Amino acid sequence: MTADTPQPRHFAPRGPLTGRIRVPGDKSISHRALMFSALAVGRSRISGLLEGEDVLATAAALRAMGATVERNGEDWIVDGVGVGGFLQPQGALEMGNSGTSTRLFLGLLASQGITAVLTGDASLSKRPMGRVIDPLSEMGARFEPSPGGTLPLLIEGMEPAVPITYRLPVASAQVKSAVLLAGLNTPGITTVIEPVPTRDHTERMLAGFGAQLDTGEEDGERVVRIHGPADLKPCNVTVPGDPSSAAFFAVAASIVPGSDLVIENVGLNPTRAGIFTVLRQMGADIEELDARDVGGEPVADLRVRHAALSGVEVDPAIAPSMIDEFPVLFVAATLAEGTTVTTGLDELRVKESDRLAAMAAALAEAGAKVKEMPDGLVIHGSGGKPLRGTTDTAVATHLDHRIAMSMAVAGLASSNGVEIDDVRPIATSFPGFAALLYGASA
Template structure:
């Protein structure tokens, strides 16, 4: 049972009460059709890998170096938290990061609340990391993150012995007291979630014995790949069609150098933009193509996109290639819900692509989108309708009737879209603006900095 945050905890950590307030200055911006996207761009480092590189290096004994780290607000929240837990983390003038880890089992108790900002990955993975250490930490976040569900992580961590006192509904702010020693468990994921899987595996690092996670549906496997590289003893098998990951506890992680590939979720916006804007011929360099993350690439190709992989290679244990994207007319399809875990963050921009396709695109099995930074099904349906798209919202997905390649036609003054503090809504509707007759105005572009601080500059560069 999840306990409520006691009054004494709130008094002891007054910053937790104010942390849920949004602290950004709203910045609106208009996006309109312009010339083709051409040339070569490079998107920032993968956000999922950047988070994990900082955490795992922070648990290793010795010095690790990270090249290509995404320097967005979400990842910087992870860096700040790992510093509080005892890791030394420095950014060099050359953009490379150096981490001296604290060691598994040797984390320090943070002196103030860990402010996760807007980052669900930071919150859930760090909860797992701390859960098997004999320290206490309070987690806070902004208004958006404080509305997101944490019970899916709280439940298995409490089974392992952690004590967690959460806000009503199992949300942030919450206080976590780690178990020492924690108890190894075998946990079957009730929902496909790489964050929950990773939280349990991270808790298992400092837990005597073997902790197992059972995945009925495979999710992104960056944690398994990278933990193995850092020296964790980890076994991955399959039984009855389910994936089973076992981690041996009381691990000693060794330092390693990490090169972070380009984020496929960031590349997605430019893949769709170059596909939709006539005359485009854009190369996106160094894009991570991990099979558990490449769902959008497969779906766009099914719809008729012209995307070629160039110079396929391996970078730090992750498959990488340059993507050459040319304008193409898309056709609507019924999207297999089984592919959702490999492109869950890319559905907002896929909805934009579907709005310009010929025919109808149907999506199902996307209930998870309702508990992201915003309710992405409802917010994208409303935004696309404002921009002139024909959209039907269902409980678990959207049905979108495409224009056949004609520009979206909203209101003459241009649609004003409410992003609801969601970076992917803002960027997706910016791409919709490029394919619209009257343009799209975004009420607040500041959330983009959480994951893709160079988005606006790259969009201008590609359109010149």
């Protein structure tokens, strides 16, 4: 984050959300577009890249290992070094707050004959990396993490690495991607088995860059095989709008009376669009306009109008397709009629913060009726009645951008507004969020 001094902010009701807005590019796709372009031989052009701090950390790390990554007008130009062509970095690779950068870079480095140290901010340095270290160690990479399997962390890649077959113990697109990226520079076939399908941006984009992948279903499980070593070709990539970012505005428009908002250019990859499915189950009025395909990803403009929401029991099987959107879904649930029950969300306890505990405390502070369970939250909705909001204290965001943005949305549907203890983390994924939120509701 850009400064050491917390930046509190009060988010108060401003009226209906109307008009047309466009959210920043998809963060997951932006990370991968930069990485895969750096692994190609030649020049790639990326349009619509998210220019948040997390993605810029990825760009800086790629530069430190020999790739040329530059902004050119509205686009980004990447001159890649080829698979296996990264140079030994001269200093530590600073990951900032980006768990995606960290876990994917561990995969990239695991099969290259270089040694690197990865560091991060205070929040990222608390996040466990063991779930990535375990399969990459099987491939031959060596790790020296901090106690607890966290950053700072030293990785010594193995070249050639050993291809493995790895069944994911938990649904994690980052772990899957790390193993597949290690497989790019590994002779033979590296296989990942997913008992529960996760977001597939890595597979879609690697195929577009020319990698040989086989995907299918065996015994009810999704199986992805990558053939290495691979030669990636440069591409022109268009990044669609981030559905995780769009979710904040979809919820805000759903819960603020009188709202009628169009969110343009939203990526609707089925492995990422679970939030819109659940909101519709709750009664949200979300219409897809001009459905189209952009760079292999389904995209549409979303028209969202205020609607009376009802509590639901969220199927835990949908969690992988909306794991980052649960904090703002919890906000929607507080305004619904009846009770919303979520389970199977253990993953939320090891994000940028313990998102279950953080959201339970924040929503309770704002006047919601919330019960924290070991693997989810039970929320008793207000039936559309505005939340009380905060009065004397600020809600704690725990340096977590999604907690901050979710509670900002809650402030729009409250009587007194909601005080956020620190809005700095928002810049990691959504620069300009507050201005866009208030502009839509002005």
